[in-house]
Amino acid sequence: MFLRLLLFLALALAALVARPQPQAQAEIVVTSVRIGVHNDMTRLVFDLTESVEYTIFTLDTPYRVVIDLPELAWQVPPQATRPVGLILGWRYGLFAPGTSRVVIDVARPVALRKVQVLPPQGRFAYRFAVDLGEVDRASFLATLRQRAAVNRRGKSAAKPAPLKPRKPGSPPVVVLDPGHGGVDPGTIGIGGVFEKNVTLGFARELKRRLEKKGRLRVVMTRSRDVFVRLRRRVERGRQAPGDLFVSLHADAIKNRRVRGASVYTLSEKSSDKEAAALAAKENKADIIAGLDLGSEDQEVTNILIDLVQRETMNLSATFANLLLPEIKARARLLKNSHRFAGFAVLKAPDVPSVLVELGYLSNRQDERLLTSTRRRRALVEALAAGIERYFAKPRG
Numbered sequence: 602m603f604l605r606l607l608l609f610l611a612l613a614l615a616a617l618v619a620r621p622q623p624q625a626q627a628e629i630v631v632t633s634v635r636i637g638v639h640n641d642m643t644r645l646v647f648d649l650t651e652s653v654e655y656t657i658f659t660l661d662t663p664y665r666v667v668i669d670l671p672e673l674a675w676q677v678p679p680q681a682t683r684p685v686g687l688i689l690g691w692r693y694g695l696f697a698p699g700t701s702r703v704v705i706d707v708a709r710p711v712a713l714r715k716v717q718v719l720p721p722q723g724r725f726a727y728r729f730a731v732d733l734g735e736v737d738r739a740s741f742l743a744t745l746r747q748r749a750a751v752n753r754r755g756k757s758a759a760k761p762a763p764l765k766p767r768k769p770g771s772p773p774v775v776v777l778d779p780g781h782g783g784v785d786p787g788t789i790g791i792g793g794v795f796e797k798n799v800t801l802g803f804a805r806e807l808k809r810r811l812e813k814k815g816r817l818r819v820v821m822t823r824s825r826d827v828f829v830r831l832r833r834r835v836e837r838g839r840q841a842p843g844d845l846f847v848s849l850h851a852d853a854i855k856n857r858r859v860r861g862a863s864v865y866t867l868s869e870k871s872s873d874k875e876a877a878a879l880a881a882k883e884n885k886a887d888i889i890a891g892l893d894l895g896s897e898d899q900e901v902t903n904i905l906i907d908l909v910q911r912e913t914m915n916l917s918a919t920f921a922n923l924l925l926p927e928i929k930a931r932a933r934l935l936k937n938s939h940r941f942a943g944f945a946v947l948k949a950p951d952v953p954s955v956l957v958e959l960g961y962l963s964n965r966q967d968e969r970l971l972t973s974t975r976r977r978r979a980l981v982e983a984l985a986a987g988i989e990r991y992f993a994k995p996r997g
């Protein structure tokens with residue numbers, strides 16, 4: 602256990618050194634995190650250089666505690682998976698510009714016994730301390746219901762924004778959607794690499810490559826390590842307004858020998874069990890970050906599925922069919938490479954959309970390939986070629 606922890610710390614440190622971190626403007630620094638068990642209470646403490654404002658709440662399935670704080674500079678690894686007391690593990694990340702989010706996974710239903718920001722004392726500076734105590738499921742759920750009622754009162758009905766008209770003669774817009782980000786790391790590779798970093802690095806290179814000739818404009822759904830909700834990604838694609846939406850991911854599976862890229866398009870019916878499982882996993886991004894897709898979201902999702910027009914689906918399939926031979930010619934393609942499933946991020950009714958799984962982070966060679974600018978060049982080139990061919994085709 603100790604060795605694994607050391608290995609994790611070493612990997613986290615290596616990741617920090619290897620990648621240029623986006624410079625946080627945050628002044629407040631988290632210098633350490635401590636967890637202790639006192640009687641029947643589990644206490645989590647963040648050591649801070651300054652006092653902070655916070656929001657804290659609990660969530661169900663799985664049991665979690667979520668803390669929103671101002672954007673902080675962290676001097677601790679991005680997550681820990683060693684259980685202590687009621688806490689199974691915790692992770693943090695940028696949830697939105699200006700907001701850092703901490704998600705604590707807990708073993709059982711818990712109550713927030715005490716939450717406080719303590720002033721400097723002795724050898725300690727400011728401390729943010731949470732005391733968690735075990736409760737029965739009924740009272741845990743009662744707390745959730747209370748909070749939901751307060752939220753409903755404060756919320757006004759959100760209308761989807763109308764689309765901006767396109768300027769005549771302006772170049773087509775490609776929307777690149779680097780999967781995951783911030784508090785949601787996505788898959789963690791066999792060598793410890795985070796999917797969120799792989800997708801962002803790849804998207805940045807693809808953007809540069811596509812814009813070089815000046816015939817296409819590229820909009821990114823995120824351009825730094827920040828959490829973006831799936832629906833927000835879809836909305837950004839529509840508002841751009843995008844002519845093509847390409848979501849980038851890199852999955853991991855049990856069989857470590859499997860490697861290669863695959864392309865997914867939207868369908869209510871999944872082409873196979875694995876595609877359905879993958880869509881379910883990718884759609885969980887919002888839940889992982891500590892948000893629940895409420896009934897309201899579900900309704901909108903259903904309406905969007907109904908609204909998906911034949912035309913958009915045909916164009917998505919057209920693009921997938923242009924892209925696949927380009928990947929096959931230049932990089933490595935999975936055998937069953939075009940699949941269909943209900944990915945939430947592909948549900949814009951009016952923007953042709955595909956999701957590309959660039960490779961498998963569970964495979965050592967794929968992981969190496971996707972984390973090296975030089976090695977992934979062929980795959981970047983393949984995607985660029987497919988996208989350019991799509992826009993070179995005359996369309997009605």
Ligand SMILES: [Zn+2]
Pocket residue numbers: 780781787788796849850851852883
């Ligand atoms: Zn993913």
